[in-house]
Amino acid sequence: MKFKICFLFILATAPALLFSQKSKAPKPYFPPSGSWEERTPASMGVDAALLQEAVDFAIASESKASRNLKEAHYLSFGKEPFGDAVGPLKERGPATGMVIKNGYIIAKWGDPDRVDQTFSVAKSFLSTTVGLAYDKGMIRDVNDKVYPYIGPVIPYEPARMSLNKAESFEEPDVLELFSSEHNRKITWDHMLRQTSDWEGTLWGKPDWADRPPRDTEGWIGRERNEPGSFYKYNDTRVNLLALCILNVWRKPLPEVLKENIMDPIGASPTWRWLGYENSWIVLDGKPVQSVSGGSHWGGGMFINAYDQARFGYLTLRNGNWNGQQLISEKWLNMARTPTPVQTTYGFMNFFLNTEQKPLPSAPASAFYHLGAGANMVYVDQENDLVIVARWIDSSSMDGIVERVLKSVGK
Numbered sequence: 001m002k003f004k005i006c007f008l009f010i011l012a013t014a015p016a017l018l019f020s021q022k023s024k025a026p027k028p029y030f031p032p033s034g035s036w037e038e039r040t041p042a043s044m045g046v047d048a049a050l051l052q053e054a055v056d057f058a059i060a061s062e063s064k065a066s067r068n069l070k071e072a073h074y075l076s077f078g079k080e081p082f083g084d085a086v087g088p089l090k091e092r093g094p095a096t097g098m099v100i101k102n103g104y105i106i107a108k109w110g111d112p113d114r115v116d117q118t119f120s121v122a123k124s125f126l127s128t129t130v131g132l133a134y135d136k137g138m139i140r141d142v143n144d145k146v147y148p149y150i151g152p153v154i155p156y157e158p159a160r161m162s163l164n165k166a167e168s169f170e171e172p173d174v175l176e177l178f179s180s181e182h183n184r185k186i187t188w189d190h191m192l193r194q195t196s197d198w199e200g201t202l203w204g205k206p207d208w209a210d211r212p213p214r215d216t217e218g219w220i221g222r223e224r225n226e227p228g229s230f231y232k233y234n235d236t237r238v239n240l241l242a243l244c245i246l247n248v249w250r251k252p253l254p255e256v257l258k259e260n261i262m263d264p265i266g267a268s269p270t271w272r273w274l275g276y277e278n279s280w281i282v283l284d285g286k287p288v289q290s291v292s293g294g295s296h297w298g299g300g301m302f303i304n305a306y307d308q309a310r311f312g313y314l315t316l317r318n319g320n321w322n323g324q325q326l327i328s329e330k331w332l333n334m335a336r337t338p339t340p341v342q343t344t345y346g347f348m349n350f351f352l353n354t355e356q357k358p359l360p361s362a363p364a365s366a367f368y369h370l371g372a373g374a375n376m377v378y379v380d381q382e383n384d385l386v387i388v389a390r391w392i393d394s395s396s397m398d399g400i401v402e403r404v405l406k407s408v409g410k
Contacts, residue, residue: 029103030313030322033266036306039104046106047407051099054403055109058389061396062095063373069117069295077296081209081219086276087292087299092116092373092391096305099404100313100386112305115270116390119371120294121308122273122301123238123349124315127192129256130245130347131331138248142189142334147178150247156280156287175281177202177240182224190227191241192347193339197225198237203279203290205297207236231342238293238348239279246290250283253291265310265321271303293348294371305388312369312377312386336367361402368397376400383410 031037041048066072069089077083096110133139139149153175160168178184183198190196199207208219211233242253249256254273262271275289276299282288292299314320319327335347343354346367353359353366362380369377374394378387378401385408389400 028317030317031103031266031310034268036309037104038108039106041106041407044101044104044106045409046101047409050403050407051107054099054400054407055097055107057396057403058097058392058400059095059109061392061399063391063393067092067094073298080212082205083209083297085298086203086278087274087295087297089295089298090117090302095389095391097387097389097392098305098309100309100388101408102384103313105309108305110305110390112388115272115302115304117295117373118301118303118308118375118390119296119373120349121303121369121371121375121377122291122295123293123371124369124377125257125261125273125301125311126238126242126245126253126291126293127335127347127349128261128327129249129253130188130192130241131327131335132256132260133245133248134331135328139188142192143187145184146186146188146191146244147184150177150244153177153243153247154282156282157278175202177244182227186227191237191244192335193228193231193342193345194233194237194348195228195231195339195341196237197227197230197232198240199224200236200240202236202240202243203276203297205236205239207234210234210236210296229341231339231345235292235294235296239290241348242275242293243279243281243290246281246283246288252288261311261314261326262307264324264326265314267307267310268304271301271307273301274299305390308369308375308377308390309386309388312379312388315367315369316379316381316384316386359398359401361398361405366401380405383408 041051068091073085073089093111093114093116096112098108098112099106155175180199186196186198212219246253273291275291276297279290280287281290294300315332318329319325319332335350336352337346338352338354339345344352344358346352349369351368351370353362353364356364359366363382365382366380368379373390374392376389376397387404
């Protein structure tokens with residue numbers, strides 16, 4: 001009788017066990033440090049000819065701007081008020097990129113080992129350092145006002161020691177970043193979403209001088225928008241966020257990023273995150289450089305395409321790298337939540353494909369880390385896909401995505 005009961009139990013549960021085994025998804029592949037497995041498109045169920053069309057299109061879509069980034073700067077951002085570069089600019093390479101499907105490289109082009117500036121993709125690394133502080137409880141709530149977290153900021157200016165003290169008598173010795181009534185309303189969320197409308201000058205760059213409107217009457221002394229009510233992409237305020245989170249961590253942000261993100265994901269030792277020649281402060285008795293959140297005036301993140309792809313792949317896997325949760329899913333969910341006044345933007349620099357408006361060929365759930373150049377790290381969780389495309393005309397972004405998706409049968 002016992003044997004009969006056991007036999008019937010096995011018969012009843014066997015289909016469920018078999019289904020469970022069949023439905024169990026394979027463990028995702030994570031590239032070890034120093035290598036990344038490449039597979040043929042065919043082995044991944046991808047149409048090789050259509051994928052090659054995507055690669056050819058990306059190469060043909062190389063930006064027409066000069067590869068000499070100093071020259072390119074002074075023909076664009078450098079024409080703005082106070083537009084002089086104050087950080088290094090490096091000559092760039094050719095159109096470059098790669099396609100990662102299910103974690104494996106199935107296509108690459110250009111010079112993916114080359115270390116180049118990535119412009120505003122650096123903002124995604126910057127917001128990640130804020131997320132790490134949030135995960136550790138160093139920032140209690142993104143809706144907290146920023147000013148209670150920030151102590152006096154002392155610029156490191158050795159050249160001032162040789163000046164006549166009477167000549168610099170009127171100049172402040174301490175940066176008061178949130179002294180105005182307007183600035184004291186600003187929260188971390190406002191800064192992350194570029195909706196703060198912070199007023200002031202940082203590292204010699206007034207907030208109004210970045211991407212100013214044609215009408216010069218609105219440059220100085222305009223009425224401020226209530227924080228959270230107005231979106232404006234503005235690198236002075238991005239650099240302010242970098243300075244603020246530096247003061248929370250009390251150590252250089254490149255160290256924070258290296259220890260908590262880049263080393264664990266196996267990034268190369270070649271990336272560099274730089275600030276400006278004048279963006280130094282005295283922090284706990286030591287000179288520390290505050291980094292740039294982009295390369296608008298030089299500096300920023302210098303990185304190769306493989307390391308860009310590793311970071312994109314980390315965000316594809318919801319902050320988990322081979323079983324280790326490097327940044328919380330809660331933070332990344334917030335980062336991918338639209339900014340109410342700019343529905344295609346989350347935390348910097350998570351660009352969202354809301355209603356498929358920016359990238360009509362991609363799923364609405366896709367997002368991408370984007371910088372000038374254009375530099376795009378496209379992340380598509382529905383199709384387990386990461387695309388890195390560097391130095392392309394921004395108008396070709398959807399064309400590249402469309403062709404890659406066709407090759408994978410989507």
